[in-house]
Amino acid sequence: MLRTPSPVRRAPSLPPLPGATPVQALRRFVRQYAVFAGRASRSEYWWWVLINLIVTAVLDVAGRLTTGDWSWNSSVLVVARWPEGGAGTPVGILATVYSVAVILPSLAVLWRRLHDADHSGLWAFLLLIPFVGWILLAGMLASRSDPDGARFDRPTERTGPDAPLGFRSGAWTWSSSAPERERTRTGA
Secondary structure, eight states, X not given: OOOOOOOOOOOOOOOOOTTOOHHHHHHHHHHTTTOOSSOOOHHHHHHHHHHHHHHHHHHHHHHHXXXXXXXXXXXXXXXXXXXXXXXXXXXXXXHHHHHHHHHHHHHHHHHHHHHHTTOOGGGGGGGGSTTHHHHHHHHHHHSOXXXXXXXXXXXXXXXXXXXXXXXXXXXXXXXXXHHHHHHHHHTO
16 A cells, blocks of 8 residues: 655744844744744844853853863954863863754854845855955844845745735745735735
8 A cells, every 4th residue: 555655844934033032032043943944033143142152152161171271362253163172071072062063053043034134045155255254244144124034934824825814925926026016915
């Protein structure tokens, strides 16, 4: 007896949460661990950056306390850096595990933040261009949310084209001009 394969279920993308608290931002960061579709508000993204910076700094200081090495180098100036510490120490191992564990979700939340500002997530590759790319990317990440960023959302039963009236998103219809897009959204 042949069974038809069930469709792959993908998590629906959550709408951005403007004014997110640090706890809400961290909760959404963990919940959307590897979700690159959808959007993340400025507060969601920047709270995560601050939380990550604090955790990295704590691990760095703990590593320095364990090894007794308090010499500083230029890597202190880079915000998203690998925490230092003895590679063989428990703190060094913890720092390595933490850093590897947050690489994918950090890229995912960055990608979603770019979507919220109505930019393609591919702009994240600006990270590979030292200084100029970082400055341009920081400007894009700090920009305001743009409603047109909804085009990057993944449709759900509540927001897709077949959703009940009142929940339909204009993001799922494409037209060539802004006035025509507005008519599609309003139903005129």
